[in-house]
Amino acid sequence: MTQDIRLSNKAQKVTSSFNWPTVSILLIIFAIPAIPAVFILIFVALGLGETPIQSEFINPVYYQKPVVIFTHGIFGILFFVSAPFQFSTYLRQRYKQWHRMAGCITIISGIGIALSGIAMHHMLTPDVKGARYLSLLAFSAIMSLSFIVGFYYAWRKSFTNHQCWMYRAIAISATPISLLVIEISLNLLFGQLMAYELIHQFLFDYGRVFVVVLNLVFIECFISKTLLSSQNFAARYG
Incomplete structure (x- = not known):
């Protein structure tokens, strides 16, 4: 009897925690591009008049095609303020309507970031094609x-599959930040070696796809060892 109560309490804890570690990590990761984006959008908006603001942080091309930078930046900011909190079990269960609305914002902004990223490439580096493109x-x-x-499984009310695919989507979304961290780390460790040029060129051309694979391997381990095991425990003892 005591063991059943203990197991029931543990299951309740599993299914109702705020999940601060995951939420905090995602906030930190997505703050890296989102916070600079806020200032870039402000500077671009203020500089759209007759005298554009000159700054080493603002690419002059931004003033030529502000629609692209505003689209990409706004989607990025919306993603930053909505995506991390989707992984709080407490918020999902207590504020279901909010979760649905914020989830739609996350999905729309995530797709918007992906597609507007292509437009950003054409705006900033139109001559770079080949493997990188x-x-x-x-x-x-x-x-x-x-x-x-992820949206399809939510619409079909297959919430376990929905949750798994949203974890995958977020892992893929973190690719540019992960790639930046890898590039900085490798530069610090091996920047003086001649072979580093080959590594740098590989990451320049294929870095996004390479890091997508790394992130997906990591998240699949997380899903199998943490997410699914917790849900199976809750289903068995809840």
């Missing part, structure tokens, strides 16, 4: 598809 197209397609599949 194909990697960007593959990354954008995979990211968009993962959010679409």
